[in-house]
Amino acid sequence: MEKLGRSSVLILPNLSLIQVACARLKQPWQGLRIASVHNRDAGEWSVGAGPEHGLHELLQVLVREKLVGVLTSPENTPGRIARMLLAEGVAGDFEMAVAECLLQDGECIHDWMDVTVVSQRGFAEPNVVLVRRCAVSRDALFGLEDARFDQRKPDKGLITKREVRAVSLARMALQRDSVVWDIGAGSGSVGLEAARLCTQGHVYAIEKNTEDGAIILRNRASLQVTNYTLVQGKAPAGLAEWPDPDAVFIGGSGGELRELIQICLARLSPGGHLVMNFATLENLGTALECLAASATVWDVTQLQAARSRPILEMHRLQAENPVWILCAEKPVSEAGGV
Template structure:
């Protein structure tokens, strides 16, 4: 008894048998030779026989085994065998499935085969080649091969071991080691040994089917690295490919299999830059998934394709198609550098997922321009905001991926505007492709540059200086005029209470000269600072200080809070240095935008202190802290140093308390 009966004679037959064995489906496999039996796994779920069966024997086997399904995966040219299997299935009322060889839906040729209609065409083709040829088409047309130049040396004729045949061949000039008289059938091993011994590059055969040892010849030629010249055209059949057959079995028996997903970094697009491991994973995959450009660059003809890069949609597709065992998801560059691999790894965690590294464009690019990258900052501004100005200002070497045609020009203009127009640019586009382009020059020479939408840029700034590790820019460093400014010591304490992170989004309400805004921006290189100021003179000073300190992540907003805050992105932190009597409404809006916001308020007037204290009580804040800071600064009077007191500052700090909603 078995659930499936497989007539195997091809690689696909072996693979479907292995699939059934893995799924623990009781299967019987009929192969034509003992060699075919050795290729299959030994298992309690797999029984194997290697006798050649005629129609009657096939019918008896089906009646005895009662399979619910018969899979015919015999060789395409074993037409008589396929006919017998079909007839036996009809008579026993057993479902029949034809499993095609790879490519059989269009053409059953393989990469090492040349098809011709006749021996004459074979001779014509061989006349254009060089290298030894093993001819197995028989003695009746052997005379036609004498048209080939140097045929006595090139052609090795294998014919029947009959005296009249040998004499006929000898009369044509085939003799000695070039005349092989043997009686078949010949095993794959003997064919392979003969091809290697004679150093043949070609094997000529007719489509003789199983009895003529056709399949053994094809396999031997493949293993010996020879090209098969096949007399006869490929057959066209209807049936299922391997994956379609697996899908049928999955539906029929409710099968699931352990899908193995490779997240493959394919480099920049040129297959020559793929790693050997990546090429192997791609070649072995039954299904390729990725963007169209990436899939087309590595696709093999017999692979199924899903053009998709959304991780959730990929998961849904794989859930619906358990027939795929080996899947490769193609990702540009390297899987660890701003890649979709991170999300895919999590989304597909129920499967067996592995990541295969690829060559990222920044690494390739740095090698191309002869620069090391171990001491460079490597980042990406492709599809996301990145404060490149701050990185360039504070690091001598910066590498980034850019994602728009005008990105290089925009960066060049910004740097030039900040007085850094002489830093060096290297720009790479279409990396690894035949039209690869790399240009270099000073930043100011790229202000009108328009390039490819995707590029890599390397910026070299030999005058870069790192940031101090603490707050405290000197008061004298700021442009001030007559606009009030939060003093250095007060800024240090206030910002310490604020507790910024490098990616914080901050509001500075009542920014004045922008001393707090600038210090915020310097401490949040991956974040954003909004300086809100209503006075025109102060706004101009803000812009000048932004320019002086090159804080490109600082946005100056002219207007009155809270109205000026409404359209801004959600803040994580807010500093209030001036509220124009609107403190409560400002705080309410901040809490509305982010109930967990961190707030610091600086007050000088007692009325402001009282209002801030009241707000801390009536609004949902926690971790409320109030300190008073008095700073005295020495002033030289004659030969003496006198301590001169600054205005005492009251500093409130608090965190929004997210109110829990009552359960209904």
Template sequence: MVYPVTVVGAGPGSEKYILPLAWGVVEEADLLVGGESALSIFEAAGKEKIRIRGDLQGVLDHVAEARETKRVVVLLSGDPGFFSLLPLLRKRFGVENLRVIPGISSLQLGCARLGLNWHDMAVASVHGRGLEQLQQVCSAGKVAVLTDEHCTPAVVCRYFLEHGSHFSLVWVLTNLGRPGEEITLTGLKEGAEIDDRGNSIVILLREDACEGISCASEEKAAVEEPAVEGLAVEEEPFFEELVIKEVIEEAVVEELAIEEWRDVVTPGLANELFMRTRTPLSQEEVRALVLSKARLCRGMVVYDLGAGTGGWTVETARLIAPGRVYAVERDPAAAELARMNLKRFGLTNAYVVTGEAPDACAEFPRPDCVLVGGSGGRLQDIVQSAASWLGPGSRIVLSAVTPDTFSAAWGLLQGDSWEQLDAVLLQVSRVVSRGEARIFQGENPVFILQAVRREGSDS
């Protein structure tokens, strides 16, 4: 019996994005054929494997021979219908001998991350194809380009600059759906200076395309996932990255003011030093107390979960250098601002990932301390994971802006994994002018909790 060849879309490289039907087909397969990344997703299946390297004709010959006695599944990254080997397979075996199971393409995931529709987007791939592919999209309003190690995002941006293409916003998206996911908002000139980031997607929008996006704000608010603690998504502007450009142009922070803080060794940097949008920045007094409770030391590895626009990340990176901060933030706009703030302070010992904790921490080194500024509704998962990450005597410090979150955190830290539980409620009031008088104006109170990993306990 000669079996048909089943072609499976392996998505962007994470098992989370594999269709259930694809899992079932792989279970029934005798032989898996694919690139190293796609095959690694199904490593636990224990199947015979052939890795696709340079000899495509040899691989096809092997598939042709194997399908006479074996169920062969060819794994293609992303979706088989999107810049893949599917045309080559169709030509060799005929469409009647192929069974194709779709997958989530990197473009789909990238547009989902940015809240963009992609039905009207011009798409080109220079991955193994060369820059001449860009000629057909130079005049489009919305463009997506798949890059490689030779035609990098910087090379693509330089091409558009040299050909007079005027794109107002440029995103570079790398490692989508995988550990180390990175999303950078930039412009053409700045994008032309980005180092490496070879296998990425570059999404470019002209000014008129940007204006069209803002009309969809109500639709996005209706389908967006629950907001990070303390944020009301419906009250925020649609896709906050669109206003970052204005912030960069309008938020003037004197370099001299930052220089005054370079050698300061205590936490509590002035809020005015940070680049901000409407995404909240923690109060400087809260940061000072949180980081004091954390008992930070130089050389530590610290997780900053729910990093927001990078207040804790910046402060921690300064205090623990040459140690490293691994920050996780689910909102791409806030994560990008965190990266900008790190750059503003000249800090290179912090790594910001766009994603959700604790999943996004899978590839991080073990921490010496865990800071939790926002949980995205996964507080229990985060606290339980922290117990497995941290060694005895290491600390977790959490902040909460609502009594409900405080109560949940307090209860979770009562478990056998933790000891020396402590909590404070911090209320900051500032002197402000009201006409000719000066009064105290209260800020929102913040709960701060800390606990120490108990020795000899199970997580």
């Protein structure tokens, strides 16, 4: 088009296979989103896989949209797509229809089916798939209550409380496509809420405690978050393998705070934000020393919320522990290093 010019080109439109499939199924398609996995063999889906996996983009589209038409390939089949939904624990929210060999002698339409059925069947090539979401989460998009997250018991508290979480997420200045690091993930509350906000991005989290790691995975499944990768280990080990972040949250440092701040500031995208929560003066002081030696702009907010509690037939306020929220922004003009 660029070489010949628009006036020299005549485009003859035709029906797409997705349109034909919708017509065969008597399915309105004006609200349909088209996706494609008609490319290289992506391999079977693994829970927690990142954007490097060939099915990652499709999965994010499926969990966002109500109706998706998918162009498949001989390797990336309807069954593989169904097994991905099963692995993520969201299969019960979807149903699938498959149209085989459209406009050919062997045309066959498989009307709406359970995802489990599709996962166990083979279909003639070429085919297209329609995926329809039947159930929609009623969870709030932002500011989930603490009880929505599984937490370690009996010693509760390894969760960023809702009031602090809301302010921390706001200060991270997230975009829909942000890459986020969550270091010292605890129960996963901050990173999982970030993933739900960054629908076209991805969250990479690390947690050293194995029990907390299991809790994070349960919360991930419960919230049906699919753009979240958990690494079980102690930071900074493993951070070098992650893509550069647009935002970083440090909720726990495991005694490596200085090194973590240096790494995060070096890797943070220009204009990106580093947000840290501290409950102790010592850790706050250490972080301030590190930031003072850098070129970042920073500020501190102390947040202490009080929640109502019943007392007889009345209510009183019970204070939560005060938390310092330390925020640093990497200058946009800074191309690299700190």
